Amino acid sequence: MNRLGEKIARLIRAAGPISVADYMAMCLFDPDDGYYTTREPFGAKGDFITAPEVSQMFGELVAVWLVQAWEAIGRPAQVTLAEIGPGRGTLMKDIVRTVGRIAPDLAANATFGLIEASPRLTEVQRQTVGQSGVSITWHATPATLRDQPLLIVGNEIFDALPFRQFVKADAKWLERAIGLDQQGQFHFGIGAATLGSDALPSEAASAPDGSIFEIAPPREALMAEIVERLARYGGAGIFFDYGHLEPGLGDTFQAVRRHRSEGLFDNPGQADLTSHVDFSALADVASAHGLAAHTTTQGEFLLGMGLLERAGRLGQDSDATGREQISADVERLAGPDQMGRLFKVLKVLPQGVTDIPARL
Ligand code: SAH
Numbered sequence: 001m002n003r004l005g006e007k008i009a010r011l012i013r014a015a016g017p018i019s020v021a022d023y024m025a026m027c028l029f030d031p032d033d034g035y036y037t038t039r040e041p042f043g044a045k046g047d048f049i050t051a052p053e054v055s056q057m058f059g060e061l062v063a064v065w066l067v068q069a070w071e072a073i074g075r076p077a078q079v080t081l082a083e084i085g086p087g088r089g090t091l092m093k094d095i096v097r098t099v100g101r102i103a104p105d106l107a108a109n110a111t112f113g114l115i116e117a118s119p120r121l122t123e124v125q126r127q128t129v130g131q132s133g134v135s136i137t138w139h140a141t142p143a144t145l146r147d148q149p150l151l152i153v154g155n156e157i158f159d160a161l162p163f164r165q166f167v168k169a170d171a172k173w174l175e176r177a178i179g180l181d182q183q184g185q186f187h188f189g190i191g192a193a194t195l196g197s198d199a200l201p202s203e204a205a206s207a208p209d210g211s212i213f214e215i216a217p218p219r220e221a222l223m224a225e226i227v228e229r230l231a232r233y234g235g236a237g238i239f240f241d242y243g244h245l246e247p248g249l250g251d252t253f254q255a256v257r258r259h260r261s262e263g264l265f266d267n268p269g270q271a272d273l274t275s276h277v278d279f280s281a282l283a284d285v286a287s288a289h290g291l292a293a294h295t296t297t298q299g300e301f302l303l304g305m306g307l308l309e310r311a312g313r314l315g316q317d318s319d320a321t322g323r324e325q326i327s328a329d330v331e332r333l334a335g336p337d338q339m340g341r342l343f344k345v346l347k348v349l350p351q352g353v354t355d356i357p358a359r360l
Contacts, residue, residue: 001185004033004269009180017179017189020253021162021218024273028160029117033269036118036160042087047257047272050156051240051298051339052091055329057314059094061305062238065347065356066095066151067103069236072353076149076234079106082113084142084226085157087121089114089128095153096132112136113145142225150235152226158282159241159274163216165253166195168209173200176212178265186265201247212251214275223285227348231289237348243277245295245344252276279344286348294347294355298333299340304357307334 001009008026012018028035041047051058070079081099083092092114100107112134116122122138129136139145142152165176167190177191197204200213226237255264257271264273283293296304311330315323334340347355 002033002267002270004030005186005265005267007033008268009184009186012178012180017177017191019191019193020165020176020178023178023268024162027268027271027273028162030269035269035272037120038269040088040121040124041272048259050087051333051343052094052155053088054332054339055326056094057307057310057326057329058302058333059091060098060310061302061307062091062153063095063098064102064305065238066153066236067099067106068356069238069349069353070103070106070151072356073149073234073236073350075106077109078146079110079149079151079235080113080146081106081110082115082139082142082145082150082152084115084152084154084222085160086114086116086125087156089125091153091155092125092136093129093132096129096134100133107134110134110151111146111148113139115139115142115145117141142222142229145229147233149233150229150237152230152235152237153239154237155240157241158216158219158222158239158277159243160272161216161218161222163214163219163253163275164193165251166193166213166215168204168207168211168213170209173204173213201249203249207249211249213249214252214278216275216278216281219277220281220285223282224289227286227289227291230286230348230350231291234350236350236353237346239282239346239348240298240343241277241279242274242339242342243279243344245279247278247280250276277344279346282346286346290351292349292351292353292355294349296345296347297341298343298345299336301345301357302334302340 166173167176173195175191175193177189179189181187252275255262255271255273279295286293311326315326332338
């Protein structure tokens with residue numbers, strides 16, 4: 001067992017089994033050995049590739065969305081353009097470049113902000129966006145953003161926040177906990193907390209024993225913090241992640257290291273731990289704050305924003321190899337068997353503002 005594994009095991013020996021959420025929080029954010037605090041997870045050499053790292057087209061189309069949302073809310077002069085969970089900073093770099101080209105008045109007046117929990121990744125982001133020509137401020141949480149209209153984007157941020165699992169046993173739903181077996185190895189057991197039927201989807205009643213349901217209060221709390229700002233000061237948000245549009249049962253806890261899935265307990269702090277995001281739960285948070293929430297798939301969104309046209313234009317300036325790469329990137333971002341269908345999008349807009357892109 002590695003050093004972080006030993007630390008978690010000591011905690012369990014002292015205080016008893018821990019929730020999936022606690023295990024995930026320690027693995028991802030332990031100050032000494034956590035995944036996001038110590039590693040550079042993204043890109044071909046890292047553990048996984050994200051949409052902005054696949055192609056600049058992703059950030060360009062997100063920028064077009066942000067500009068259209070800005071126009072739809074009445075082009076406020078004082079506005080913050082922010083990203084939450086920026087990773088290497090690639091998406092923000094592409095957004096700044098594109099907004100500067102298509103809406104120079106927005107680029108000139110906007111306050112740019114990056115919200116990042118990891119001090120180490122903050123340094124990486126400074127390198128990436130340092131030369132972008134606009135001044136950018138960093139924030140540990142959305143709370144310190146300026147009190148003014150906000151345009152905000154997040155890619156693969158909610159899946160990185162802790163979630164809890166409940167297992168059905170004898171008609172009850174009991175929290176799944178992580179303890180130690182006789183050999184001192186991590187294993188799944190049952191904790192004390194239970195989940196009431198009003199928190200469960202309708203299929204839960206007839207589901208067999210052993211079925212799993214996941215909830216993620218920290219994700220909903222972060223969404224609430226964001227949409228509270230949007231409701232109070234005006235603005236819009238767009239969020240991408242893999243997940244499902246309807247609530248449902250199922251175990252989606254996974255560990256990924258070097259582009260491969262591995263055991264959840266194999267390398268604590270060295271693998272990315274995630275679960276699928278429940279978009280309906282996040283959309284409900286936005287609706288509860290009086291905002292309009294629209295959900296769709298990443299494929300539908302990108303195609304609706306003009307992915308093919310953008311690819312065509314980029315292709316005109318490329319050679320044959322370049323054009324092949326561009327088609328592969330389009331397929332990767334929007335193809336139904338790649339990111340197009342698994343990844344979903346939540347768009348949050350003020351009530352009365354038409355969805356962007358408008359539905360045909
Ligand atoms: N958006 C990037 C990176 C996704 S990984 C991309 O698409 O490539 C998740 C990112 O969210 C990391 O930068 C991680 O450090 C950050 N993060 C995780 N929890 C966070 C929180 N509560 N607030 C802000 N950033 C967070």
